Amino acid sequence: MTTLKKHYHHGDLTTSLLESASLIIKEQGVENLSMRKLADIVGVSRTAPYHHFKDKNTLLCSLAEQGFKEQEKDLKRLTHQKNASRESFERYVLMYLEYARSHSEIYDLMFGRTIWKAGTPTDSLKEASKQTFKAWVNWVEQLQQGGVLPNSNTPLRIGQTTWASLHGLARLLIDGIYLDQTDQSEMTDQMIKNLCLNDLASP
Amino acid sequence: MTTLKKHYHHGDLTTSLLESASLIIKEQGVENLSMRKLADIVGVSRTAPYHHFKDKNTLLCSLAEQGFKEQEKDLKRLTHQKNASRESFERYVLMYLEYARSHSEIYDLMFGRTIWKAGTPTDSLKEASKQTFKAWVNWVEQLQQGGVLPNSNTPLRIGQTTWASLHGLARLLIDGIYLDQTDQSEMTDQMIKNLCLNDLASP
DNA sequence: AAAACTATCTTGACAGTGTCAAAATTGCAC
DNA sequence: GTGCAATTTTGACACTGTCAAGATAGTTTT
Structure with missing residues (x-):
């Protein structure tokens, strides 16, 4: 430039x-x-x-694809690390939300309707997103085995729902609906509690 | 017309x-x-x-406002009904997602960046959304008292997070990322389980 | 070396967009 | 009927994405 x-x-x-x-x-x-x-x-x-x-849509797809590649790398690093602890998961959640906040426009391209509904996702982008999601599910599986996430359903299903929750929170923080910083951090804390398997051991 | x-x-x-x-x-x-x-x-x-x-943005705000008004009415009806059972909550979740699906464009206006970030929300719209959210929190409070939603935090906080989860799911179903119908319904089921307080009574 | 070819970039054009300023038209109160 | 205010129109401007045809430069072939 x-x-x-x-x-x-x-x-x-x-x-x-x-x-x-x-x-x-x-x-x-x-x-x-x-x-x-x-x-x-x-x-x-x-x-x-x-x-x-080819057109503007294709250019945007390329941008989104870069985002997925990056996210996939992060996830694979975590999975290979084999540290499926609650702390590790918490760190990822914070990282995920921080990414969404600091790259909010790329995040929107990755998951928003600009490409997926108004536009047409490139085959290449679809593949990248699929690959990234697979990496996520793999990590979720480890987290289930580590007793961090609930075992009540398959890794795919738990992966879908916890990610949906995370995504929903990310969107609220990003789209300008929730701007209060205090609310944001407390919402994040509570969301982690919601997602994680509760430790039911008595004190 | x-x-x-x-x-x-x-x-x-x-x-x-x-x-x-x-x-x-x-x-x-x-x-x-x-x-x-x-x-x-x-x-x-x-x-x-x-x-x-005044401009296109204002017109869109008006449209979104209608959506909020409608949603608020639904919520108030539920609250006055004083039936804070799990079945009642499940019905609402299904209703919420069904609304998002069948009015996806309005839903996007209500919560998406078109208005809240790219545009400028009208004062009137901001008020309507605030009012609707208040109605939601009120119902969440009843659900907490009914033992449906967790009591581990204030109605506001629990309301924020469970709504974020619901919203995230809605977005995925709407924005064209998840289209498979089977996945959709199973994701919804699992999400409800995630949100609700688990019944820990032994069989 | 010149010629042919290909990749890359430019100019011109078209149909569409949101929105402002000024002028025209109408319905209503007096 | 006259005057006024509400409403609608015409004209204009600066944008947008993108297509078709031509211009230019680097590369390969002869």
Whole structure:
């Protein structure tokens, strides 16, 4: 973005576009990203991006895909660590919510309707999201075996519901409905309690 | 919408716009609602709507507000019914998810970023949503007293988290991420189990 | 070396969007 | 009927995504 060559051929427009787009949506939100502004910032004509991305939707899918890849890496690291303790799970929940907060626009692309309903998810994106979810379910399985998450159902089902809960919380924190910082942290604490298997041992 | 008078003055443009807008977003999604098309359908010029709604955002807020009002009514009915049983809660959860599914576009307006983040919620909308949430918390309190929801925290906090979970599930069902019908119903069942206080009585 | 080819980028154009300012039309109170 | 206020229209502007056709540069072939 900073290095703008004045050659006819840009060099590596594809990644340049992705980087700039990522920056724009981070700072101004996805609704303020236009292909034309993006092209302008990268220093190229309006339609140049269309030789690297079929359309705007495809570009957004690419952005979302990066997010999934990153999340999958985090999950796999946790799973290989083989530390399925409650503390470990708590750390992940906090990490998940922090990611959602600090990359709220990417998060919205990953799970929001912009791509999944209004747009059309790329095959590549669908695959990435599926892979990430699989990594999540794997970790949930470990957490069940570690006695952190309930064993009352399959890893898939427990994974779906606890993730839905986490996702719901993330959305509320992100979408501008809950802004009070105190509420946010206490909601998170309570949510963890809701998700985890209660320790029923008497004191 | 069906009755189009050819007078200069439309009669009741405000409600006519709301009705048509509601129909359009239901059938084509909120991203396919344009002020111009809307005006055209109602049989009025492009800018006529702007004398009834400050801008598109305000119109959408009005739509969302209707949704909140309806939801509040449902909740108050439940509360006055004083039947804080698990069955009653289950019915509400199913009803909530069914509303989200069948009015997915309105639901998205009520809780999504279109209004709350990308746009600016009207004072009137903020008030309506606050009122609805209060009604929800009131019912949660009854459910806690009825031993359906956990008593480990205040009605506000428990209300926030269980609603977040419900909302997360609703979003997944709505936003096109989970489409498989079998998964949907089993996820719902499991979610209810997660939310409710487990009956620990031995058989 | 020149010529042919391919990848990349640009210009021009079209249909669509939200919304503002000024002008036109109408219904109602007097 | 006259005046006023509510309502609607026309014109305009600055945007948007994206297509078709042409221009340019780097690469390969001869």
